[in-house]
Amino acid sequence: DVKVTQSSRYLVKRTGEKVFLECVQDMDHENMFWYRQDPGLGLRLIYFSYDVKMKEKGDIPEGYSVSREKKERFSLILESASTNQTSMYLCASSFPPAREADPLTDTQYFGPGTRLTVL
């Protein structure tokens, strides 16, 4: 079974603190993703990475950065946490897309999520 783990299930931080969220996957997936999920908005992509040391901005990268030093690990960093970053953060991983659309390679596997509260 694919396993994606996240460093914390619940986290409470203060405004202005630097926050690290870590994600590890054990399936040798090339792609890794960080999303946030807020009520009524669905999952929004923050950053993704398709290889070690590679990163691409998603839809809402402002206020976040990422690090991918090893294939299995993808970290999300909040340089200076703000209250509007209170959210559920979900990490996911997948294989690279096939040449043609292929549901099997497109499938993303998620970690259990980190519920971050910024006070």
Place this chain on the structure above:
Amino acid sequence: RKEVEQDPGPFNVPEGATVAFNCTYSNSASQSFFWYRQDCRKEPKLLMSVYSSGNEDGRFTAQLNRASQYISLLIRDSKLSDSATYLCVVNTDSNYQLIWGAGTKLIIKP
């Protein structure tokens, strides 16, 4: 207009009934389609991929209508354990990103 739209619900359905909900997408170039299931306070998990010819997995049937740009999910003989939020997901151009709907909440009542 959102790229992927779903009725947020909740759909309140008696156990044993059949329930169906749709999801519309705006990009006609979309190529891959999925339904994910998310239980309360849990992560999304793949329920089923949606193929052009439609596909069935036990009590679940997924259909794709490219002309009208929507996918549907039908659940027959619903169980209490089917209560969850169902997320519609679309991939365009085989890139790395999936576009997620906000989800439809389903509540099965005894």
